[in-house]
Amino acid sequence: MLKTLKRKAGSLALATTLGLGLATNASAVELTMYYPVAVGGPLTNIVDGLVDDFEEQNPDIKVNAIYAGNYNDARIKALAALKSGEPAQTSVMFSIDTYELIEQGAIVAFDDIVETKEEKEWLKSFYPALMENGQTQGKTWGIPFQRSTIVMYYNKDAFRAAGLDPETPPATWDELVAAGKKLTKDGQWGAMIPSTGYPYWMFGALSMQNDQVLMNSDGNETYFDAPATIEALEFWKDLGSKHGIMPEGTIEWGTLRQNFLEGKTAMMWHSTGNLSVVKKNAKFDFGVAMLPAQKRRGTPTGGGNFYIFEKTTAEERKATMKLIRFLTEPKRTAEWSMKTGYLATMPAAYETEEMKKYVADFPPAAVARDQLEFATAELSTYQNGRVRKLLDDAIQAALTGSKSPAEALEDAQKQADRLLKRYR
Numbered sequence: 477m478l479k480t481l482k483r484k485a486g487s488l489a490l491a492t493t494l495g496l497g498l499a500t501n502a503s504a505v506e507l508t509m510y511y512p513v514a515v516g517g518p519l520t521n522i523v524d525g526l527v528d529d530f531e532e533q534n535p536d537i538k539v540n541a542i543y544a545g546n547y548n549d550a551r552i553k554a555l556a557a558l559k560s561g562e563p564a565q566t567s568v569m570f571s572i573d574t575y576e577l578i579e580q581g582a583i584v585a586f587d588d589i590v591e592t593k594e595e596k597e598w599l600k601s602f603y604p605a606l607m608e609n610g611q612t613q614g615k616t617w618g619i620p621f622q623r624s625t626i627v628m629y630y631n632k633d634a635f636r637a638a639g640l641d642p643e644t645p646p647a648t649w650d651e652l653v654a655a656g657k658k659l660t661k662d663g664q665w666g667a668m669i670p671s672t673g674y675p676y677w678m679f680g681a682l683s684m685q686n687d688q689v690l691m692n693s694d695g696n697e698t699y700f701d702a703p704a705t706i707e708a709l710e711f712w713k714d715l716g717s718k719h720g721i722m723p724e725g726t727i728e729w730g731t732l733r734q735n736f737l738e739g740k741t742a743m744m745w746h747s748t749g750n751l752s753v754v755k756k757n758a759k760f761d762f763g764v765a766m767l768p769a770q771k772r773r774g775t776p777t778g779g780g781n782f783y784i785f786e787k788t789t790a791e792e793r794k795a796t797m798k799l800i801r802f803l804t805e806p807k808r809t810a811e812w813s814m815k816t817g818y819l820a821t822m823p824a825a826y827e828t829e830e831m832k833k834y835v836a837d838f839p840p841a842a843v844a845r846d847q848l849e850f851a852t853a854e855l856s857t858y859q860n861g862r863v864r865k866l867l868d869d870a871i872q873a874a875l876t877g878s879k880s881p882a883e884a885l886e887d888a889q890k891q892a893d894r895l896l897k898r899y900r
Contacts, residue, residue: 505795506538508557510567512550512622512780513543522815530802537795547573547780554785558582563787566796568780571609572856572864574617575695579858583783585615589793598801601822608853610781612695618781619800620821624747625775625844625851626681628768629754632761634659634742645765646743649685649711652768656721659742666721667743668736669712673729675871676855676864677778678745681767682708684774684852690867695857696899700867701882701889704771709874709881711770716875725876747778748844751817755838764840766847773850779818810834819844859895866891 509527513519520543527539544550547570554567569577577583590596602620610618632642638658646652656666669678680690688704691697699705716724736744737757745767754762767775782800784793802808806824810831813820820826826835826845835842857863870884879887 504536504538505791506540507566507792507795507799508540508542508564509799510542510544510550510554510557510564510569512545512547512568519816522812526803526808526812530799533802534795534798537798539799550780551576555580555582558785558787563785565788565792566782566784566800568621568782571606571618571620571623571777571779571781572854572860573783574610574612574781575856575858576860577783578612578617582786583617584786584788584793585617586619586784587615589784589797595797595801598804601824602804603819603821603823603848605848605851605853606777606819606821608693609777609856612693618783619804620819621780621782621800621804622749622816623777623779623781623819623821624749625777625819625847626678626745626767627748627751627775627843627847628743628745628765629736629750630743630763630765631736631739632763634664634739634760638742642761642763645763646768647766648768649770652743653715653719653721656715656719656743660721664739665723665741667715667745668722668727668732668741669715669745670729670732671712671726671871671875674778676867677776679709679712679867679871680776680852680855681745681774682712684776684850685767685770685772686711687771687774689852690855691857693853694899695860696896698857698863698867698889698892698896700870700892701886706882706885708770709871709885712871713874713881717877726872749779749816749818751840751844752815753817755817755840764843766843766850773847775847775851776854777848777851778854813841817841819848857892857896858899862895863892866895 511523523541527541531539544553550567551569551573554564557563586599590599599616606620606623610616630645635642640655640658646655659666683690683705686704686708688702690699715722732744732746733750735741766773784796806822807828809820809822809825810828814834820831825831855864866888870888873879873884874881
């Protein structure tokens with residue numbers, strides 16, 4: 477069995493010396509896959525195992541899995557390899573990278589690769605909400621793999637101690653505030669929503685709960701200054717400054733999970749990708765719930781998609797399709813979800829016997845799936861990195877009090893309009 481090539485972040489120079497894309501023997505096709513690992517769970521071992529299984533079943537294909545840090549690192553390294561003349565064939569990158577990758581001519585649409593009726597049906601087998609960020613211009617550019625929604629983790633023991641029903645988590649914003657006040661005490665906050673790392677993602681949930689999307693489906697308009705968007709940011713700020721159930725200012729993405737595990741907050745909003753880690757490490761009874769509603773429930777989807785790069789031969793594309801289809805088979809997708817906490821990306825995965833038993837024994841595993849009914853696309857536009865930073869900066873300016881929510885979002889909208897005007 478061919479061994480998987482494992483590399484840590486910063487290994488691009490080494491990867492270049494390997495002659496990526498060259499066959500190891502007369503009949504083998506060699507593929508290079510960049511993969512982000514700066515997320516929850518022992519993902520390198522899991523991905524290595526999946527790749528080994530694939531190579532065992534497909535001895536004519538060798539897969540070099542290069543682990544590239546977080547999603548941004550994976551995109552930067554993959555695009556750098558593309559420009560260097562030693563491109564990878566595929567990568568898992570942010571689902572929101574689609575417009576940027578299309579604009580750079582870096583990726584090919586799956587519609588232009590699939591050939592058989594079976595392959596065309598496969599394109600339709602994923603949850604529609606997870607496909608939104610990978611589809612535009614009438615084509616599919618990304619296939620969901622490492623995908624998530626935001627869910628609310630809560631400490632059932634803390635709920636009991638505060639006289640709250642541990643089986644009835646807050647279902648509305650008002651209930652969140654009321655429960656948070658009862659849960660807040662010395663050494664324990666009622667709730668925490670992270671505002672570093674991916675603040676725009678958390679804010680996408682709040683704005684959708686107030687029945688307002690952040691952008692259009694063509695990626696060339698944003699609605700940062702809509703009244704409902706401003707109201708959502710005002711509510712987020714009020715959780716700390718007015719209601720006192722959350723620390724004022726910013727809350728770190730990277731340390732929030734540990735704060736929850738240490739009992740420093742009774743509720744946290746975080747990625748479902750943390751589910752397996754919380755399950756393994758929590759020393760208390762915990763629950764997982766959908767995010768609370770205001771005008772409606774809402775969460776953005778999140779995480780990564782598989783992309784196929786444009787600079788690939790017909791043979792490499794066929795081999796890459798075989799790899800991606802292998803990794804997204806229902807049983808394998810179910811296994812991936814059970815080991816990591818990420819969503820199983822297709823209904824068929826939840827119909828496998830293994831997944832049915834897992835969900836029956838551990839109901840929190842079904843929360844993110846059920847929440848897809850209320851999910852919307854993650855913020856994604858042309859000039860996405862710059863537009864996203866505008867919103868991130870606006871959120872942090874409002875939470876730290878340097879600007880009012882309205883002022884911060886109106887400024888961000890003006891700058892986003894200037895960036896996106898040429899795409900309309």
